[in-house]
Amino acid sequence: MRFKRIFLIVLDSLGMGSARDAADFGDSGADTWGHIAERNPNMKVPNLQALGMANLKELTGILPVERPMGYFLRLNEASRGKDTMTGHWEMMGLRTEKPFITFTEHGFPKELIRELEERTGHRVIGNKAASGTEILDELAEEQIRDGSMIVYTSADSVLQICGHEDDRIFGLQELYRCCEIAREITMRDEWRVGRVIARPYVGMRRGEFKRTANRHDLAVKPFGRTVLNALKDAGFDMISIGKINDIFVGEGVTRAIHSVSSVNGMEQTIEEAGTDDFTGLCFVNLVDFDALWGHRRDPKGYAEEIERFDRKLGELLPRLGEQDLLILTADHGNDPTYSGTDHTREQVPMLAYGKGLAGGLLPEQESFAVIGATIAENFGVAMPEGTIGASLLGRLQ
Incomplete structure (x- = not known):
C-alpha cells in the first residue's frame, strides 16, 4: 500500500x-x-x-x-x-x-402517471421537463391549495417530485413515501429511469419558494x-x-x-x-x-x-x-x-x-x-x- x-x-x-x-x-x-x-x-x-x-x-x-x-x-x-x-x-x-431512458420531449407516459396517482393518492401536476426553481413558481401555489403532487423531469434520466416540507401541506415523510413508490414503478424496463429525486421546498407564494437540503436520491443499484x-x-x-x-x-x-x-x-x-x-x-x-x-x-x-x-x-x-x-x-x-x-x-x-x-x-x-x-x-x-x-x-x- x-x-x-x-x-x-x-x-x-x-x-x-x-x-x-x-x-x-x-x-x-x-x-x-x-x-x-x-x-x-x-x-x-x-x-x-x-x-x-x-x-x-x-x-x-x-x-x-x-x-x-x-x-x-x-x-x-x-x-x-x-x-x-x-x-x-x-x-x-x-x-x-x-443509456438510461429520458422523458424530456413529452413527459412521462400516461400509464405511469396514472399508476403513480392511484398508489400515492395524489393528483399529479406538471409532468414535463422543467427547471426545478421555475416549476415551483409555476405550480407550488396549486399544490399548497389542493395537496397535488408536482412531478417533472430534466434532461437527465430522472423523475423528480416536489413536496412542501410542512406536514399540513404535503410533508417530508409523505414526499419520501411517494418517491419510494415512484422508484418501484420506474424499475420496469419500459420506464426505467436512473434516479427518482425527492425535491422538498419551503415558502408560501411565488418568488419565495426555496428548495431545501433534504433532497433524497433513489438511484438504480449498480x-x-x-x-x-x-x-x-x-x-x-x-x-x-x-x-x-x-x-x-x-x-x-x-x-x-x-x-x-x-x-x-x-x-x-x-x-x-x-x-x-x-x-x-x-x-x-x-x-x-x-x-x-x-x-x-x-x-x-x-x-x-x-x-x-x-x-x-x-x-x-x-x-x-x-x-x-x-x-x-x-x-x-x-x-x-x-x-x-x-x-x-x-x-x-x-x-x-x-x-x-x-x-x-x-x-x-x-x-x-x-x-x-x-x-x-x-x-x-x-x-x-x-x-x-x-x-x-x-x-x-
Missing part, C-alpha cells in the same frame, strides 16, 4: 472540452471549463492553477505554471451516456452500454460489483460525502456524510483530512456546479462556484499527510453557455496530488475507470469481475 488515504473529489459536471464522440450526443463544441473561463477572464483559481489545471488546458486569464504540483491528464468516457451515475459508476469500474465493494470487503474504509451514497445506493459505503452544499462538502472533506482515523477512500461529490449553475446556464455563477471550491482546496491541501493522495475529476460536462439544459458529452480532467510526487502531464486515457483501478491497486484489492480499468499507480512517482 503506497497511500494510506485517498481523497477522490468529483467536481460534478466540470468537463474540459468536447469528447471525440460528442457529435453523437449533439454536443459538438461543448467546453464547460473553457467557456466559463472565456466568459469570466478575471476568475482566480490559484490552487487549481498550482496543481496544473492550466497546463492541461488553455484557459482564458489563467496561466500555466512552470512547475505544477500535481499530475494531470484527460479522461474519455467509455460508457454510452453523459449522466451522473454513468460517470461515477465508470470511475469505479462499470462500463454502461445502454448492475455489478465495483471497486467500492472490493474495498469494503477487504476491510478498508469507504467514506462518502455528498450524493455518493445515493449514486451507489450504499453499495461499498462504510460511512455516509450528507452535505447541504458543495462548500459544506469541502468543509466536511477538510475535517476528514484533519483526522487520522481511517484507512481507505474518501469519495466526494460536489453537486452545486451542476445543479445550481450548469443546468441553469449561468456561467458567472459557475465561475464563482469554482472560485469558492478553489479557496476550500487551499484549506485542504495543507491538511493532507505524507501518505495521502488527492484526485480531482468530473463525471461529465454541463457547459453553461451551451443550448438547452442538458449535460454535455466531454472529456474530463484528472489531477493527482501527493506530497513528494513529481507532477507533470500523463497520457490521455480511454476510460474514467483508471481512477478506480488506481485506487484498487494502491490498496492491494482485485478489480471485481466484469469491471474495466488500468491502474496509473506506477506513474505516480
